[in-house]
Amino acid sequence: MNICKCFKCDTCETLIDCRIGMSNRDVQPFQFACPACEENISFVIGLPTGELKGASDIKDFVAPFDGKNHFIDLHLNFPVSFGKYEVGSTPFMKAIDELGHEKYFMLKDRLDKLDLIYKMKGDVIRVINQFKKEDLRLFIKSLEKLPDIELKSDKQQDVFAALYKVTSFIAEPFTIHQHNNELSEGMPSILRGLHEANYEKTVEYVELIVNNGFLKNLLHDCLGLYPRMLEFEHPVRPALYYDYIDTESCKNIPVRISTADFDTCNNFYKDLAEVFYRQLTMVAGLNNLIKRNDYNLFNDSVRLNKRNEGIKNYASLNSFANVDLGSKLSAIDDSSYHIDTEALDSKLRNGIAHYKYVYKESTQLITFYPSKEGMERDKNQDIYLIEFMRKMLLLFREVHTLNHVIKSLIYYSVLVLKKEIQ
Ligand SMILES: [Zn+2]
Structure with a gap:
């Protein structure tokens, strides 16, 4: 799904047409610079307030874009080309075209894992912090919130085994298994x-x-x-x-x-x-x-x-x-x-x-x-x-x-x- 918006830069009043490609994330922060004056414009999809900063939202603009304004394509998951607006040529469609279905689903699998880990960010960080503080009791307690990671005993080798399961869990979507294995x-x-x-x-x-x-x-x-x-x-x-x-x-x-x-x-x-x-x-x-x-x-x-x-x-x-x-x-x-x-x-x-x-x-x-x-x-x-x-x-x-x-x-x-x- 895509959302089309027209923003007016707060600093130089330039109008910017913006096509925002949605991903599965519940909260999606976007950011770009005004093409005319370089001022930062940002907003968050998924928050009730939207938190638009640096620009105002032109509510009554008429779609589709006619090419007179600057154009910005946005998508959190894919690289997005600079250039003119083309109907249907969204970052998502371009990615599927370039990757093909099989590779696209391999990539999607990792992006989904990132979504999952992101939701557990607090729990994951707590485990690592408690390990570094050498508080075994709190380390064990924080481990309980993570899936499939059990501590066999409080022997040092088992503590390290659990710790390395946590680092592998975090690293999984960022790494590819073949790399230096x-x-x-x-x-x-x-x-x-x-x-x-x-x-x-x-x-x-x-x-x-x-x-x-x-x-x-x-x-x-x-x-x-x-x-x-x-x-x-x-x-x-x-x-x-x-x-x-x-x-x-x-x-x-x-x-x-x-x-x-x-x-x-x-x-x-x-x-x-x-x-x-x-x-x-x-x-x-x-x-x-x-x-x-x-x-x-x-x-x-x-x-x-x-x-x-x-x-x-x-x-x-x-x-x-x-x-x-x-x-x-x-x-x-x-x-x-x-x-x-x-x-x-x-x-x-x-x-x-x-x-x-x-x-x-x-x-x-x-x-x-x-x-x-x-x-x-x-x-x-x-x-x-x-x-x-x-x-x-x-x-x-x-x-x-x-x-x-x-x-x-x-x-x-x-x-x-x-x-x-x-
Ligand atoms: Zn501007």
């Missing part, structure tokens, strides 16, 4: 192999990251990202669409996201990147163990300079933790872990971290300035909001995959070394 599902056997081949160093590595609190802190950092991903379940919806068509398709193509703006999402990308790079320290230790039998020993090409002298930052895993974010990935040589390179954009991350970007809301184009160029701002890169949301989604998937590596290391400690995570 060789790594997350293969970790127990990788650890078993290391345990047999190099018992002493493997135990030393796990004991190090358990005793110094690194593993637990990393887990808590990851856990904090799940409720925040849920906060962005609206604007990330159109990015899921590109799982079902060629992913290159959202590059440089201006399509609209019908809710949220860049300023509300950009810090989350930065924080995801921050936690991801911390996870890479854990991956580097494992990779060093697998490749060189010592978690502290990096490849010579990384560890030594041209004069064959050791470089301080690569002298041990502990000093590697301080390496610049952008350099960390290249120090993990020939790893079994393959990161989706689309997910990581350290230039974009730097642009956000140093607050050097301009966002034009009417076109949803982000221009950022990644270089250090004194007081000048010359070298810029452009990216559309839809591409940014896609990167955010892909980076969340990487963090979620590596959270499964954390899980395997926790189980190794608790079950094999009989050492609880304190």
Whole structure:
């Protein structure tokens, strides 16, 4: 179903024709910028008041649109093209045409799951908060509200099992099962192999990251990202669409996201990147163990300079933790872990971290300035909001995959070394 409305911008009095495609959500928040003056216009379908801000609703306009006004198409679930009004060519119909029925229903299944989780958002967040606070009684009590998640006992391995069921439950609509599952599902056997081949160093590595609190802190950092991903379940919806068509398709193509703006999402990308790079320290230790039998020993090409002298930052895993974010990935040589390179954009991350970007809301184009160029701002890169949301989604998937590596290391400690995570 579609609703057609005509809005008059409060700031410049421009008339804007708007076609709003309905989804199954009971409450649907929309947002766009006035194409003439860039002022933000927002409203919520499903609330009695409608909460229209930035414009007034022209009640007596006569449908259909005649093309004289600016036109905005909106739909929460799909990317929406900029352009002129065409009768019947709605975002929903375009999506079905492009995806075909089978893929459309696969996408719909995930969108429905998002609707379900959204309704349980409070319960899910409470479980994670109580776990982080280490209040076992309240953690167990909050679990009762979630479906199919039972705690077998209050033994640590069972508490972690329940916790990871919760994170999988949250992540399910955002992730695709095939993604990196060789790594997350293969970790127990990788650890078993290391345990047999190099018992002493493997135990030393796990004991190090358990005793110094690194593993637990990393887990808590990851856990904090799940409720925040849920906060962005609206604007990330159109990015899921590109799982079902060629992913290159959202590059440089201006399509609209019908809710949220860049300023509300950009810090989350930065924080995801921050936690991801911390996870890479854990991956580097494992990779060093697998490749060189010592978690502290990096490849010579990384560890030594041209004069064959050791470089301080690569002298041990502990000093590697301080390496610049952008350099960390290249120090993990020939790893079994393959990161989706689309997910990581350290230039974009730097642009956000140093607050050097301009966002034009009417076109949803982000221009950022990644270089250090004194007081000048010359070298810029452009990216559309839809591409940014896609990167955010892909980076969340990487963090979620590596959270499964954390899980395997926790189980190794608790079950094999009989050492609880304190
Ligand atoms: Zn305006």
